[in-house]
Amino acid sequence: EMGDGVQEVLATAGNNRLGGDDFDKRIMDYIVSTFKAEQGIDLSGDKMAMQRIKEAAEKAKIDLSGMTTADINLPFITADQTGPKHFETTLTRAKFNELTADLVDATMGPVRQALSDSGLDKSEIHKVLMVGGSSRIPAVQEAIKNFMGKGPFKGINPDECVAIGAALQAGVLGGDVKGLLLLDVTPLSLGIETMGGVSTKVIDRNTTIPAKKSQIFSTAADGQTSVEVHVLQGEREFAKDNKTLGVFHLDGIAPAPRGIPQIEVTFDIDANGIVHVSAKDLGTGKENNITITSNTNMSKEDIDKAVKEAEQYAAE
Known part of the structure; x- marks a missing residue:
């Protein structure tokens, strides 16, 4: 938008x-x-x-x-x-x-997914930009036109626009380009492992960044004085099927029956995609954190693979 x-x-x-x-x-x-x-x-x-x-x-x-x-x-x-x-x-x-009819059909899957995730109807799309050399294939353009009800915008060079966009974004981040602001989103959900090896999401995918969200968790055993915070990225239900971004421990929790201590886990993602995760015992004030830089994040290929696998195994 x-x-x-x-x-x-x-x-x-x-x-x-x-x-x-x-x-x-x-x-x-x-x-x-x-x-x-x-x-x-x-x-x-x-x-x-x-x-x-x-x-x-x-x-x-x-x-x-x-x-x-x-x-x-x-x-x-x-x-x-x-x-x-x-x-x-x-x-x-x-x-x-x-020879390529099924490949053209396959290109429409992500289009439908993006529309669904955005909450938009195709009638609300004012302009379609197609990038990459293969976007010049007439059958691909025709498929988009038939689905969207409008043809792709012709005022860009599909071979250059991604590189130009990256250069502009670098200029924005470096302060050399003024008057432009990109509000990006998280490509995959972020969360932690909870009891039973379940992956509990704190920030859902396609959340606009920068973003900051907190959630209250507790202990799983009586008298527990330490918790391990296993930070995850992905859409699968179980932690083992998602990507580990980092692990840290919060010690010094006051002994109490399980479920009583309140541990606030906060995810804070800045505009550069750097993730700060903290855990704080609200009873004692003890806190620990981890910072996950962008070079530990998943590649575009891994992101697409993770989303596709999550859809494939959703019935498990």
Whole structure:
């Protein structure tokens, strides 16, 4: 959501298992299968041939973004006892769309997820920005247009805008760029391990940062004078299935029956994504904390994988 120099991220979603290489792979498989049908030779085990096929497939994909046909010419791709073998074919955009239809369908999953998480209806979206080279694929653009009811905005370079955005954000954080504010969100939930190995969320994913939230916990055993705070990141129900960000201990709790001590756990995330976690015994005032810097956070690929796995195993 944008307005008056403020860009607020309402939700994030993605699929790290899907990208331009997957579209290339479909063309590669098509070339290999076609050549095998014509010549009776399987090129899939020939590393040099496969490298040439990969380069030809990527070029064909790019060509088909601007043309309806792409010529694929691979002279001397291999040889047998009868002599050298060549491969030549014309790949149509229609055939490419047929080969990659399921990949295009898969791109819509994260779109639906992000809309759902944001609480917005697609009719409330005013502009669709598509980034990355594969966003130029006509079938991808058409799928977005059919789903959203509007085509992608053409006023950006999809190959450059991510880098430009990162540079602008660096300028904002460094104080060199004025008048812009990015309100980002936490990509995954943050919480702690509680009794039974359960992961209890304190800050839900897609919470706008900076953010600060507290929750009261207690002891699990009578006379317990120390607790271990196991800080977690992820969407799974059990701690063992999520990522450990850090562990610290709070000692000096006054002995009491279980459930009586009040221990306040606070998560404080700053604008740089640095997480400060503290635990305080409200009875004694004893406190301990841990700071988790951004370099211990999960990569984009890990984030997408964690969300997908959480959805897959939600029924467990």
